[in-house]
Amino acid sequence: MLIVMKHDATPDDVAEVVRVIEEMGFTAHAVASAQRTAIGITGNQTSVDSSRFAYLSGVAETIKVTKPYKLVTLDFHPAKTIVRVGDEPDAPTIGGEELAIIAGPCAVESEAQAFAVADAVKLAGARFYRAGAFKPRSSPYAFQGMGEDGLKILASVRERTNLKIVTEAMNENQVDLVERYGDMIQIGARNMQNFMLLRRAGRSHLPVLLKRGMSATFDELLSAAEYILAEGNEKVVLCERGIRTFTQHTRNTLDLAVVPAVQRVSHLPIIVDASHGTGKAYMVAPLAKAGVAVGADGLMIEVHDHPEQALSDGSQALTIKDFETTMREVRLIHEAVAPIAV
Amino acid sequence: MLIVMKHDATPDDVAEVVRVIEEMGFTAHAVASAQRTAIGITGNQTSVDSSRFAYLSGVAETIKVTKPYKLVTLDFHPAKTIVRVGDEPDAPTIGGEELAIIAGPCAVESEAQAFAVADAVKLAGARFYRAGAFKPRSSPYAFQGMGEDGLKILASVRERTNLKIVTEAMNENQVDLVERYGDMIQIGARNMQNFMLLRRAGRSHLPVLLKRGMSATFDELLSAAEYILAEGNEKVVLCERGIRTFTQHTRNTLDLAVVPAVQRVSHLPIIVDASHGTGKAYMVAPLAKAGVAVGADGLMIEVHDHPEQALSDGSQALTIKDFETTMREVRLIHEAVAPIAV
């Protein structure tokens, strides 16, 4: 932490700040310039709480330098994490050389629908199936998902297709159910700072797909992942799914720059959700290609056999035919990016 | 819902949209202009899902007209709700003539601290005491609250001072505990769309303080409240606590315009959290006054006996002395506003 003193701070003000720093067990480094004095703090293991200084006389500003997370960083764990979903040797991975494709409908609606979409996305090359059994919906009157019945259908999909099941848990109890029926726990954007849920996921043996909250900063996203790692689960995949901005031409603004930003400081894989990130079917293919070009480790894409009849979020789902086309385009981009990355 | 057709949509395109609307059991009203045709839908009870139309040929845009909430509106319930906290006849209220003052430290830290602050805020005129026993913190390494021990201290505060206890529940289990020890359940900004928690609070006999999420739209805020009312609990108070914007001179941007906006369509009371809404102690008094001037039903203010030693959010807490001054100033504004409101 750096404490910047006011222009007219007195030597006594500076001395008092130094005294408080030392009382906290840290070391103070005062640097005076013609304009003002700044006091650096060392000796702290994690972030220093700025509250202690805000009320001291002569203090203009406090600037944080130390980050509030550690386990997720390349400083702590220099090798990039590859998350294997499933125990078998040929289980699909996220973060390695293959481009992870997670596809499926927004929600499980029936066995027939779930199977139809699953067969199609598998054929087009996806190795992960995503569909919600519990749906967070803004309105209490919207379809809320099939619940455990939906999870049972997902388990049948897995048996039938060998696709890995990625599905959302909205509270701690639902994590128990996802552990019983699924392969990867999704934590949704609205729950990115549901810390009780993060801790529970951190005690699971399943990998976790952590979606960025719609107004989460970079540090908040990594801090949320840190909650999971701090409980012992290192199999975390981040997911950019669009942030809330002033724009109205998309549902959310896909912040693709977060991909290289994460890769610069963290060892965790990161994928891009091109469906929620845009909210409009016609934008999914171009943004999916952009996501691969920017270097993401995978894509999440909503696919529905009859999007116009979907019980939720149909207007952003691809038809099966469009998904197949998109996959072909995306593979070309991945090949164009791959040799460079190596 | 209004469906706007493209400039070059054919009569067949329009006919197909009309057919789908009628298939859904609604009535279609096509209006053709020189530039384009628009088709209105009537006969729907709640919002119509736009997915059914996004994929039809010739559709340019769908525009929602019906709101996704109902119980929270003045259309449904024309009289303003006054929430009484406690059963006794002279229990304090929110939404009526009195200005509700909810004050206390960010977190319960010890009995001594809790008592010192409680005695002081009572003396200055507060009738509600707020302090967290469970703290949602961005970093897993920050102080997470005293848990049930903290709640027990809060129960002693109530016994000692007769202040009503407002405290946060972060998941469904914690609602049980707040029901045991407290008087009003706070749902925090990060949990505004934790729908499991909203439903649980909707089945409580306690009133609920629902804080606006930091990127929640107006409709999302009212929809979250609708979740609680839909379960049977009508004792809901909304709280503006600042939204996330590009600005850096405050922790959040207090959106005071949401107060008249809510009052125009909803019967629920709304208060302003001037502490989280700014994040800086020197701004709390001016924004608290602004909150009263704009017509809020109450204020939430963080107060600490030693803010520089607070275990969380100290830099936004008022000292006891500053809180007393602020209360005097706020009362003057309330009196200046009150006769006008009548």
Next chain:
Amino acid sequence: MLIVMKHDATPDDVAEVVRVIEEMGFTAHAVASAQRTAIGITGNQTSVDSSRFAYLSGVAETIKVTKPYKLVTLDFHPAKTIVRVGDEPDAPTIGGEELAIIAGPCAVESEAQAFAVADAVKLAGARFYRAGAFKPRSSPYAFQGMGEDGLKILASVRERTNLKIVTEAMNENQVDLVERYGDMIQIGARNMQNFMLLRRAGRSHLPVLLKRGMSATFDELLSAAEYILAEGNEKVVLCERGIRTFTQHTRNTLDLAVVPAVQRVSHLPIIVDASHGTGKAYMVAPLAKAGVAVGADGLMIEVHDHPEQALSDGSQALTIKDFETTMREVRLIHEAVAPIAV
């Protein structure tokens, strides 16, 4: 500036950063902690360009400490500026004890309209008249203002009522015209960073009303004002008029916290535009009251004799009757705030 080195930066990396700092003529202060080294810079008069360091090996981050403005600060000019508009001894002021009320229609539409509104706002207590002769409009097909003819009408308004004329200049040439016909140059939100225009206004003898850009940060607002002061014109009044955020219930989000933030570091007066800040007539009164309560030096309010027939922005204009009511309410708040301020 503070330069934070990476965890694994070498002593040579640190030495090179120090060497570059010294080459620039500044002094380097390296502070090593267990985790990383940070290097402070002193001896600089203004902000240091971070580019010089971004490409050096081992640099993780650069953090600016020195602000890019100086003349606008209380450090440089400790007494609050009171801007007198006009030369006569009883000319109205902004920044002193009186609450400056700047009212009038969005645009001059005719002499009859201009006179009708002017007579009414004067009667209700306004001492400034604002109306646009040149209107910045998003669409080229919207009414663009009456131009110089509009300015002539404004000059007649002044002669008739003795109200001071505040009107917008959209480029340097229009400043010449405003100097001829008006009393105060308004620089609009869209032109806050039109640096050519700022410099021209800085060379005017008229005071300047500088509206905050809709996505301007605090530092950008003060830097824009600095452009004007740097050219020699110290008669600058800032104006908060709402920022662009994700919300949809208002046209802009009025950021009232910027008022105490400005007052903490700058000597310049600041007023609140409650009309553009909300965009909806029913919100103007509550937000105007909030603006006074938060401590603003004045208000800008749009008033129209027939808002439903206004050629621009009618939906946010107050009727004359509502303006009179609002003025009475606002005066009560001002009186409630005033004794406290002293």
Next chain:
Amino acid sequence: MLIVMKHDATPDDVAEVVRVIEEMGFTAHAVASAQRTAIGITGNQTSVDSSRFAYLSGVAETIKVTKPYKLVTLDFHPAKTIVRVGDEPDAPTIGGEELAIIAGPCAVESEAQAFAVADAVKLAGARFYRAGAFKPRSSPYAFQGMGEDGLKILASVRERTNLKIVTEAMNENQVDLVERYGDMIQIGARNMQNFMLLRRAGRSHLPVLLKRGMSATFDELLSAAEYILAEGNEKVVLCERGIRTFTQHTRNTLDLAVVPAVQRVSHLPIIVDASHGTGKAYMVAPLAKAGVAVGADGLMIEVHDHPEQALSDGSQALTIKDFETTMREVRLIHEAVAPIAV
């Protein structure tokens, strides 16, 4: 326009709205549902001003349907525009099959620097050279550009390399100068709504590069372009350069979804500025690749021979070596995208 009436609007309220619509010369279409009545307007050529209705009794909301622009749309001009820069038959184009690469330093600093960068970017495949002679800078104390001397250097660059010169004009007078020395007028983000400047550019014979304002909506961007086309200049290229959001890991948030959004409704080409869009050199290559993958017609990239000594924005400029690598990567993506686009 659609006018939504309140739940409790009376038949008289509806009749009055209809009367006003007809008085304006338009046709009203009232559609009553169980919940509320909505009234559509037809017969209007451009957007209807909502002010006329906001004050009528019983009106809840007005919803715009007609867009405020026309000349820029595919409805009006169904073929995609290809902008040729220069008159010779082999002059480079933007919007056609070739990927337009516009590269160069932020500012002209000297002939030596301008030549060194120009030779290098030409060798790497760029056909456009961009460098500022007039620099809009937040602080009055930052380097403001070389002015006309800089433009003369740019003219020499053109003579030497045959690269087309793209350079910014900050006011109408500077357009005269760019016409004398350059090939394409850049209008910067801060001036996107400088309507005087847009009109002047609309009367130029040179093509215009219009950068999106940092908080410009989709409709505002197209409306700004409409200003230029309305004056007769159809050679307009749009440029996404990042929007202002709450995020801090980048200087701006590159909104790549605006590319397919523009392509869906407008015939104008659109390019991506990967340098300003990120503000950090290490992100330029990944975001440039994403820009090409999403379907942009070109890229703008800052390149400097010694970025660490640049007089402005050095921390986002690529070194010549990194630019060459980026170009190779970008070409691979363009080839991967191209066959699909056909």
